[in-house]
């Protein structure tokens with residue numbers, strides 16, 4: 009098992025060897041966001057910004073507007089959430105080529121507690137024009153995602169996580185193209201992030217279709233609507249507030265295009281201290297709750 | 307409130323609190339070691355001498371407010387509060403555990419006497435300014451004491467709060483700076499230089515006192531002086547991160563790490579030896 013943040017740390021070093029435009033910025037969290045190796049290998053392209061995230065976003069925008077490809081990393085509660093206006097105006101409005109790659113998203117961040125568990129970042133970033141939103145499910149997908157976003161121009165937010173989580177079967181990665189992991193009957197489970205693992209386990213138990221919707225914006229309308237048409241019910245699951253994230257995006261999409269019974273599983277309120285497993289249970293982010301929800305008649 | 311008047315008793319209490327911190331962190335298996343150990347003397351002085359507070363009436367309206375803006379060092383506050391009688395000492399072993407009041411970062415929702423939710427740096431300082439304004443509006447005589455850290459002074463919002471306090475001439479606001487010269491990525495002078503800090507505060511219309519944050523006489527005198535200040539005032543407390551545990555002292559690597567069982571044993575034996583020398 010490896011973490012998604014480890015995938016980022018590995019891939020950015022690989023990419024930066026060939027692409028001299030890549031620069032990285034950290035706000036006194038270099039080891040935690042896995043930029044330590046980048047800093048060692050490319051010291052002149054690494055900027056320590058101190059515990060000053062808002063300024064870091066502006067610095068990244070400036071670097072991007074003059075030709076660099078800045079990767080900005082912190083904990084997801086601080087970047088993007090703390091810096092919303094800076095991201096909106098300095099990055100999105102000017103379409104600056106800034107890549108925000110943040111870690112420690114979700115309740116699986118654990119014992120640090122609610123202050124350190126970003127549960128609103130997808131909703132907030134998804135609302136911004138020009139911002140792409142990517143949520144890799146495992147180490148391998150995090151690597152592929154980081155590579156892919158380097159090739160796309162414009163702002164991207166990548167949501168990563170702290171703990172080591174299980175690897176899923178190898179998948180191709182294309183921004184905006186959801187991966188169908190298994191095909192089943194009647195029910196379709198849609199998930200993003202490391203919780204895709206639990207979604208897949210549950211899907212096997214109830215013979216459901218399982219979709220890894222790793223890109224929230226632009227969302228893969230064709231795939232989602234196609235499987236909605238084959239299903240009597242959709243279940244979404246995410247380590248994020250139940251409002252405005254994956255479940256919200258699916259509800260918006262299907263409400264307009266193919267209304268179908270929908271159950272959203274996710275956080276409803278703030279997290280707290282505890283182990284990732286205890287906290288996942290608190291919000292029903294478990295195989296047993298997903299299977300139960302799939303089986304519910306309503 | 308249990309008041310300790312002699313320096314010897316304060317030193318003994320600080321030693322007890324340092325032992326509590328080590329035990330709590332080892333039990334939790336994660337958390338911050340260096341900051342809490344460095345601030346144990348300041349917290350002892352606050353809770354056992356200079357703060358006006360009553361563990362039996364923790365939300366009395368005339369209490370001095372204590373905000374821990376660098377929330378990650380909360381183990382020191384939890385230990386001091388337990389020893390002062392806010393809750394049973396054995397509850398300290400629930401630090402960072404599921405359903406505990408003692409969250410990984412202070413949470414007023416979970417435990418109202420903590421006054422605020424902190425953990426995201428550069429926010430408690432702003433709340434402290436707001437509480438100082440509220441006290442002024444209500445013509446209340448209590449003080450707002452806010453602990454903040456050197457790393458927290460990287461944040462723009464910290465300086466916005468400092469500026470606000472200067473503008474409103476908040477003579478009921480006291481900052482105490484956990485000046486331990488470390489943050490996550492290294493020594494503050496390398497990560498994000500802050501000096502000349504004293505001159506910066508003066509320029510923002512604050513009074514400044516610089517002390518050795520391990521010298522009880524200096525801590526007590528400084529807070530007493532601060533309560534008479536006609537302007538907002540900061541006590542810059544120079545402290546040693548990890549104080550009392552040889553292998554943690556001045557090591558930024560111990561910013562966010564808890565001791566394992568063996569390290570905790572070693573730390574406790576050092577603290578117990580130190581205790582025998584207190585007079």
Ligand SMILES: Cc1ncc(C[n+]2csc(CCOP(=O)(O)OP(=O)(O)O)c2C)c(N)n1
Pocket residue numbers: 035036037059086338340341376378379425426427428455456457458486487488489490547561
């Ligand atoms: C807004 C914000 N950004 C980043 C962090 C992560 N963080 C936690 S502690 C810390 C270092 C702060 O320095 P300081 O308070 O001086 O640390 P210490 O002396 O306790 O080592 C950082 C960057 C945070 N808690 N809040």
Ligand SMILES: [Mg+2]
Pocket residue numbers: 455456457484485486487488489
């Ligand atoms: Mg410090």
